[in-house]
Amino acid sequence: xxxxxxxxxxxxxxxxxxxxxxxxxxxxxxxxxxxxxxxxxxxxxxxxxxxxxxxxxxxxxxxxxxxxxxxxxxxxxxxxxxxxxxxxxxxxxxxxxxxxxxxxxxxxxxxx
Amino acid sequence: xxxxxxxxxxxxxxxxxxxxxxxxxxxxxxxxxxxxxxxxxxxxxxxxxxxxxxxxxxxxxxxxxxxxxxxxxxxxxxxxxxxxxxxxxxxxxxxxxxxxxxxxxxxxxxxxxxxx
Numbered sequence: 001x002x003x004x005x006x007x008x009x010x011x012x013x014x015x016x017x018x019x020x021x022x023x024x025x026x027x028x029x030x031x032x033x034x035x036x037x038x039x040x041x042x043x044x045x046x047x048x049x050x051x052x053x054x055x056x057x058x059x060x061x062x063x064x065x066x067x068x069x070x071x072x073x074x075x076x077x078x079x080x081x082x083x084x085x086x087x088x089x090x091x092x093x094x095x096x097x098x099x100x101x102x103x104x105x106x107x108x109x110x111x112x
Numbered sequence: 113x114x115x116x117x118x119x120x121x122x123x124x125x126x127x128x129x130x131x132x133x134x135x136x137x138x139x140x141x142x143x144x145x146x147x148x149x150x151x152x153x154x155x156x157x158x159x160x161x162x163x164x165x166x167x168x169x170x171x172x173x174x175x176x177x178x179x180x181x182x183x184x185x186x187x188x189x190x191x192x193x194x195x196x197x198x199x200x201x202x203x204x205x206x207x208x209x210x211x212x213x214x215x216x217x218x219x220x221x222x223x224x225x226x227x228x
Contacts, residue, residue: 002156033215043203043218056215086156097214103157 003027004093004104012110016032018079021107025072025093031055032074033094033101034066049074050097081111113207114139118219125194126227132179132221133189135204143209146180147216152200160202163187167196194226 003026012017025032034046036059045058049068060066063081068074078085088108092101115138125131137146148160163171163180170178176196179188192200204219 035216042220043216045215045217048215056130056214090157092157098209100159100162102159106155106157108155 002102006104021076023074023091029093031094033092034091116219122223124225135187145207146187147205149203150200
């Protein structure tokens with residue numbers, strides 16, 4: 001158990017819908033990262049937050065957005081969902097951007 | 113942009129044998145870290161081993177060791193005395209340390225099967 005929690009574990013929804021994935025970092029970690037793992041794209045970095053501020057963006061679609069709250073938990077919002085958004089979404093956290101990232105168990109999103 | 117290449121989509125090894133997984137990367141940065149992550153069927157991402165590019169000595173963690181060749185941009189993982197629990201997808205990853213972006217860039221992965 002890495003200490004990073006993600007909810008829900010599984011999510012099944014329909015095309016065009018909007019969902020929110022939640023991540024609670026390890027106690028004391030200020031940095032949160034979101035990654036997407038899909039069959040065709042592999043593991044891709046989406047976005048990083050540090051102490052509430054966006055720090056880096058990767059291959060994140062405009063339909064996706066994220067934020068980190070004052071209590072340091074983070075949410076990834078996915079809207080206008082498409083079949084191709086079906087993937088495993090990981091959250092990772094670290095003490096700061098210079099230290100090891102610890103991964104959560106992931107949220108499996110299925111878009112039907 | 114950095115790229116990470118794992119040329120072996122699948123490998124298999126007999127229990128107690130040794131296996132080496134290959135990884136090459138491309139970067140213009142001089143300061144970076146390299147990682148091997150393991151993803152068993154549970155899908156949890158587990159850090160296996162880490163190598164700082166400025167260290168010449170190869171990292172070792174129990175049965176896991178790396179062969180880091182900086183000039184060749186090669187970073188292979190050796191698993192000794194393979195165990196059934198080593199069956200998993202293994203990902204090589206790169207993290208640049210030169211700017212403000214500390215994201216991980218992953219290879220496509222190698223599926224390792226350890227046979228009894």
